[in-house]
Amino acid sequence: MLNGLRGWPRGVPLLFLNSMLMSLGFYALIPYLSVYLTQTLHWPAWLAGTLLMVRQLSQQGLTLFTGLVADRIGYRRVITAGFLLRGAGFALFGASGAPAWMFTAAVVSGLGGALFEPTSAAALTALTPEPDRRRTYAVSKVVGNLGMVLSALVGALLITLDFRLLSWTCGAVFASMGILTHLRLPDIRVQLSPIPLRRMAGSVLRDTPFLQLVLANAGYFFMYMQLYLTIPVRVTELTHRTQSVSLVFLTLAILVAVCQYPVNALVSRFHPAPSMMAGLASMALGLVGIGEAGHLTGFLLGFFLFAVGVMVTEPANYDLTARLAKPGMTATYFGFGYVALALGGGTGQGIGGWLLDAGARMGMPGLLWWVAAAVGAGSAVLLRRHASARD
Numbered sequence: 001m002l003n004g005l006r007g008w009p010r011g012v013p014l015l016f017l018n019s020m021l022m023s024l025g026f027y028a029l030i031p032y033l034s035v036y037l038t039q040t041l042h043w044p045a046w047l048a049g050t051l052l053m054v055r056q057l058s059q060q061g062l063t064l065f066t067g068l069v070a071d072r073i074g075y076r077r078v079i080t081a082g083f084l085l086r087g088a089g090f091a092l093f094g095a096s097g098a099p100a101w102m103f104t105a106a107v108v109s110g111l112g113g114a115l116f117e118p119t120s121a122a123a124l125t126a127l128t129p130e131p132d133r134r135r136t137y138a139v140s141k142v143v144g145n146l147g148m149v150l151s152a153l154v155g156a157l158l159i160t161l162d163f164r165l166l167s168w169t170c171g172a173v174f175a176s177m178g179i180l181t182h183l184r185l186p187d188i189r190v191q192l193s194p195i196p197l198r199r200m201a202g203s204v205l206r207d208t209p210f211l212q213l214v215l216a217n218a219g220y221f222f223m224y225m226q227l228y229l230t231i232p233v234r235v236t237e238l239t240h241r242t243q244s245v246s247l248v249f250l251t252l253a254i255l256v257a258v259c260q261y262p263v264n265a266l267v268s269r270f271h272p273a274p275s276m277m278a279g280l281a282s283m284a285l286g287l288v289g290i291g292e293a294g295h296l297t298g299f300l301l302g303f304f305l306f307a308v309g310v311m312v313t314e315p316a317n318y319d320l321t322a323r324l325a326k327p328g329m330t331a332t333y334f335g336f337g338y339v340a341l342a343l344g345g346g347t348g349q350g351i352g353g354w355l356l357d358a359g360a361r362m363g364m365p366g367l368l369w370w371v372a373a374a375v376g377a378g379s380a381v382l383l384r385r386h387a388s389a390r391d
Helices: 012-040 045-060 063-073 075-093 099-127 130-159 163-184 197-205 208-228 230-239 244-267 272-292 296-324 330-337 339-362 367-390
Strands: none
Touching: 012 045, 012 075, 012 099, 012 130, 012 163, 012 208, 012 230, 012 244, 045 099, 045 339, 063 075, 063 099, 063 197, 063 330, 063 339, 075 099, 075 163, 099 130, 099 296, 099 330, 130 163, 130 244, 130 296, 197 330, 208 230, 208 244, 208 272, 208 296, 208 330, 208 339, 208 367, 230 244, 230 272, 230 296, 230 339, 244 296, 272 296, 272 367, 296 330, 330 339, 339 367
């Protein structure tokens, strides 16, 4: 699968490398950030969830605007700036444990992600022929999860030394990516003549099928973002070991690295909307299994279902977004699509932490996990309506 990288269009191998390093830098730090906040700094779960929500909203809340800018001025400069800002923000997490400082780091790192995340997806779309897009995205996910495997090792090693060293190392990874992207990525410009920004935004806001997809994705991200707060807390509860957080992300990374490409080959025979519905159902069942597990084996079984759902949903979502994007507006569509991550992911972390605390106080430890599963079921209903609208 990864043989013959020279056969890919120019710039695509660099985007694959970026995908691996993004996963390495992100997953080595963020899972331990929640544990660092709650166990070392002794923040309550709701405050830790609020900080993660602020980081998420700072990123996905701005992606519509960064996508508009990227389509207008070109992708390389926007991706480069985003990596450099993310590097600065991650380094700031290690500078002080004061809440004001930590929230500043969250905003800066989120802004960096707002610049590079939708623009990188748009660049991959622009450089890849349409018949190869879902396959290309699957390869990007596999390579990204190789980075996640490395991140589990790096994170587990550096967290035993010093959280500051971990944050500074991850910041340096993103800064290096910014420099490499500036030097090696082709200057991708998709608008031969500039389209007025108001017209671009209005075009997206009037696209009803795409807006239905965005709302459905909000539920997907509500479930997915439990990876960064409540799932690490859950596995730590079961094992009583902080290092078990690495086991979660190592398991996910290995599953995706091994299974993503064959899973994609299977589901690519179907329209992306029903594929996403099946993926959402698997994620919902997995979260219920995680919440109801009384031992590590049950947790891992639930996590396996969750991971399969992610593998089915993400390539189909990428393909569907690329299909719906109008010419010259690919980054705009991907940027607006990430608003779903601001809505679903941000609330998923903030409300997730609150539901975890509330469930413990009320004697209902499964409260969060059943609520998340219900949100996923609602998203599947929206996708069914979306598929009908497209047909």
